Amino acid sequence: MVRVLFLHPDLGIGGAERLVVDAALALKERGHAVSFLTNHHDSTHCFKETADGSFPVQIVGDWLPRKLFGRFYAICAYVRMIYAAFYASFFMPERKQVDVVICDLISVCVPILRLARHRPRVLFYCHYPDQLLSIREGLLKRLYRTPLNWLEEQTIGQADKVLVNSKFTLRVFQDTFRRLQVVPDVLYPSLHTQYFDQMERKLEQRSALLDEPVHPRVPRNSFIYLDINRYERKKNHALALHSLNLLRDLLPLPDFKRCRLIIAGGYDTRCTENVEHFAELEQITADLHLEEHVVLLRSPTDEEKCNLLYSAHCLLYTPENEHFGIVPLEGMYFCKPVVALNSGGPTETVVHSSTGFLCENQDKSFAGAMHQLFTDEGLRSKMGEQGRKRVQQKFSFGAFADRLNEIVQELLANKKDE
Incomplete structure (x- = not known):
């Protein structure tokens, strides 16, 4: 010892x-x-x-x-x-x-x-x-x-x-x-996969008994894009908001009405940037008239985060030149395709067109990947399965x-x- x-x-x-x-x-x-x-x-x-x-x-x-x-x-x-x-x-x-x-x-x-x-x-x-x-x-x-x-x-x-x-x-x-x-x-x-496995079984049992939405502002039939990261400007959450705004022009109105973006970030009141950037994202959401489609969550618990990963349809990862990034691994382990920037650590974890998409730092590039995943359920399922296998094989x-x-x-x- x-x-x-x-x-x-x-x-x-x-x-x-x-x-x-x-x-x-x-x-x-x-x-x-x-x-x-x-x-x-x-x-x-x-x-x-x-x-x-x-x-x-x-x-x-x-x-x-x-x-x-x-x-x-x-x-x-x-x-x-x-x-x-x-x-x-x-x-x-x-x-x-x-x-x-x-x-x-x-x-x-x-x-x-x-x-x-x-x-x-x-x-x-x-x-x-x-x-x-x-x-x-x-x-x-x-x-x-x-x-x-x-x-x-x-x-x-x-x-x-x-x-x-x-x-x-x-x-x-x-x-x-x-x-x-x-x-x-x-x-x-x-990832401490044993914990995630336990949470996944728990969530499966609960969903079989309770037909409840992941959040009160997210209807049950929603298509959920999930963005998990601290409320810091370098995490580039604004890219997800602008990409969602562009997605509005790519989808028929009834389809876009189903879309929800949940940003769940670490938030510490002692950190001035956390407080300021949260307010900035609220303002961007209002300026883009996306209030109905965006939910900003502060410091979700581990169980809440697992519930979000379980319920989401895909994961957005927006930081540029992130040195590693554990969140894409979490998303892939929950069988979610990952849309990330083509830089930094995600280039070593996400396989383009296999477990997700590696995009340029532009809302057009991100929105295109978001659109493809919305319209192709078979692709989402295939990418999700390949993502989980990759985590199990390469990052166990x-x-x-x-x-x-x-x-x-x-x-x-x-x-x-x-």
């Missing part, structure tokens, strides 16, 4: 959080002792496994500010993570000391973890270079980011092992951190758990050799 600690900034709801929770489940199933240390954890805004007692979760440093004067989010996040790393290294009780620390998102904690007396092995999972996630505007922003970018590169290089989530991210990593000699391994995220949870377990064991073996 290996004692594994996951060090993560905020255990909320998002792709990064889903990855670390699934990684924790994988290692727990392999017999390891797993726990979480985080700066923030809200039991009403998180994945259920972090709130139902599946894992011990300890919160440190939540009293530190998340921003200063409405700005400086990055440096505050770095300070909060440094505080957590010092706690893990020097103040965590002996009985809670660990063999391996798995951290992600913020690498500044890595050298501090290496200073601990018991010297755990440190694994850093790079979802995407942090410096590329912030839009640098103007001289002051570039000056502010320069030392943080330097720190990111230097501290990632001190990890005992670095993983990335896709071949796309690997290329970006190597182009961004040119001074590093590190060559990360690719470990694709996976068992293979993910086995590989992660091997990596953890190798880290400890290398420590003994040293």
Whole structure:
């Protein structure tokens, strides 16, 4: 048994959080002792496994500010993570000391973890270079980011092992951190399919007993396009709205009246962008006169999300150059064809014209795929079946758990050799 600690900034709801929770489940199933240390954890805004007692979760440093004067989010996040790393290294009780620390998102904690007396092995999972996630505007922003970018590169290089989530991210990593000699391994995220199987059986039984709509504003005979992603501008939800508006011109009016777009996104009132962008999408919906056809949902629970995936006819995935994207895998596992942009991680998960469509970042391209899926039920069914098979064959949870377990064991073996 290996004692594994996951060090993560905020255990909320998002792709990064889903990855670390699934990684924790994988290692727990392999017999390891797993726990979480985080700066923030809200039991009403998180994945259920972090709130139902599946894992011990300890919160440190939540009293530190998340921003200063409405700005400086990055440096505050770095300070909060440094505080957590010092706690893990020097103040965590002996009985809670660990063999391996798995951290992600913020690498500044890595050298501090290496200073601990018991010297755990440190694994850093790079979802995407942090410096590329912030839009640098103007001289002051570039000056502010320069030392943080330097720190990111230097501290990632001190990890005992670095993983990335896709071949796309690997290329970006190597182009961004040119001074590093590190060559990360690719470990694709996976789905905890056992949970999805349980939910699918539950939903099938319920639908056999109850003839209820997925949402009060969605009639039973609706054709549902589903868009799942956080309420952030880079997630490009507006593309789905404009594509739906264009679809109105491609379908006969009676058919379009059946169409519904459900956008279900992570929403945190502490995040200004979440609040602002939700209001922006409401305004776009009103400007396009699509109020009858669009439902905006905030932070659906795991069960609600599964119900949406089960009830939808196809999944829309709108971010451009997304580093991986777990949602297309979820859609394919629920036998839904996926319409995604032809860039980033989805090019490694979605097979064009087989499990869905890879489109250009234009409403015309997206609307064309949406129209084809609406009019061809046989194509939808075939793509759905092929999508589920692809997840089972290429992104199985068992293979993910086995590989992660091997990596953890190798880290400890290398420590003994040293």
